[in-house]
Amino acid sequence: MKKRIFLGLIVLVSTTLILGLANAKGNVGHKTPTNTTTNSTVFIHNINEANGQLLLTSDEIQWYEDEEANLQFREHEEDANEQEALDGYYIVNDNSELQSLRISPNAEVIMQIYDQPGVTAEPELNPDEAVSLKQFKALFNQMDRLDLRDYPFHLTIKNGEVIKIVQQFIP
Template sequence: MRNWFVAVLPLLLIVTMPSFIVPGAAKPGTAAVSEPEQGPHAVTVYVNRLELGAQGGRLAADPILWYEGEAAAAAFAEHEPDAGIDGPLDGYYIVNDVKETVEYPVAKDAEVLMQIYDRSGRIEDIQVKWNEPVSLKKFSRLLGDNDLIDLSRFPYHLTIEGGQVVRIVQQFIP
């Protein structure tokens, strides 16, 4: 038994030590947003507001962790161990352990793709239309109109390039 422990201990140290040594290291599944990543990358958020100007805008959002499939089941089991069910009902799971507001610069020509929103002011007209392009100006207006549907309750996948948001995709949730 002692030989087994001696053999496994170095492996455990190799696996666990980087999270203690690397400054700012986070547990798996979390993301630091304080320093910009190099190259295009994606982050999933709840959007709080979008302020537009001549050079683009600033998006205030709360970063979240979005899981699908087996990763969703694992995250669900970790966060909801006493739920009484085997996994998330719709195949996705959202973790938002730390509610914070992060501001992201938005390119003036950023692409916005919506799945569902109030198109006419009538509840019966609200339908899913996959990846429907809308302008940044229209998206900003839609975020402020919560009469029939509150768009801040939907996750959005942001693509960030060169330190600014170049693409916003609404995630439909049933």
């Protein structure tokens, strides 16, 4: 009788230990990493507010410069007469699926060119000009002469939230 109880306890403890390890191993891939920062280059389609949160809807692209741009150009434009990317950059958009991202209320926004409020002249290049998030939202929805949807933006995303938006100038 003692042998049976002892064997039963061994089986119970072993089973519990094995199931516990299997469960722990199975959960490893499901943990949300903390403090993860990624970069993404996108075309922004829309900026709107929902439930007090600013959201950005975008289409991720690949942005290439210099010799890598030329290589990608030749790979994607097989029938082209040209052998080099125009203006030293090349954009690839293999997947036009849109994604929605939260924008941090403290997000940093860096612009290169935009319609200056109250200025009637054509927009001029002002490299790395910081603007407020509120100003960026207003500029994005203003399409008088310059539509910001035509420009790529480099996003820095931390823990699933956009913390930095940098406009890429294109000639």
